[in-house]
Amino acid sequence: MEVNKILSRKIISASISGSLFAILLGLIVPNPFGDAITSISDYLFAVVLATPLYLMYSFPAILIYGVLTSIISDKVSQMISTKTGNEKSEIIISGILHGVFGLILLLYSLGASMLFFITDRLLQKKNNNYKWFQAIKSLAIPLAVWLIxxxxxxxxxxxxxG
Structure with a gap:
């Protein structure tokens, strides 16, 4: 039961953070191919064009790799904080482990992992009992972003x- 609750929350976190990551990356790096952007309209169109591209490549990685490594990070940090008797260290250790796992593609994946970590902690703080149906429905978020x-x-x- 515990695993289903955690996995559902992690999938929802991946859906939210993966969509946000693609949008933010589109805003920060609107033209991954290096063409000159000479006007606001060029910038906006480049953002709109880059975002679904970023989403197509980053979301599957965030969903699979991010969910798996986030579960590992949380479990390891829980074990360490329990053994040391310092439960307040759990969030710090988990954040550090998210960062270490996020270094796989340097700054891009580090940003995605920190966004995932923050999103997951916010969902965890709400303390809802996330169900599988909610996790499946959350996959509509990246789909909606891509379609828009x-x-x-x-x-x-x-x-x-054109």
Whole structure:
């Protein structure tokens, strides 16, 4: 029962943080290919174009690798804090382990892992009993983000006669 509750929360965390990560990365690195951005409209279109691309590549990794390593980080930190008798150290150790696992692709994955960690802690703080159905429904978040951004790309293509 405990595993189902944790896994459901981690999947929801992945859905939220993976979507946020793609949007933030699109805003920070709107043009991964290095073309010049000369206007606000170029920047905005580059963000809209890059975000679904980032989402397609990052979300599966965040969902699979992120959920797995987050569970490991939490379990190891719980064991260490229990053995040392210092339960307050659990969140710090878990955060450090999330960071270590997040270093796989340096800054990009470190940012994603910290976003995942914060999202998961916020969900954990709400102390809801997350169910499988909620976890499955949460997968609609990245899908909706992808559809919205691709819809904007499509509309821009139609308006500008592409």
């Amino acid at each position: 951004f691709m819809g904007i790309v499509y509309l821009e293509h139609i308006v500008n006669g």
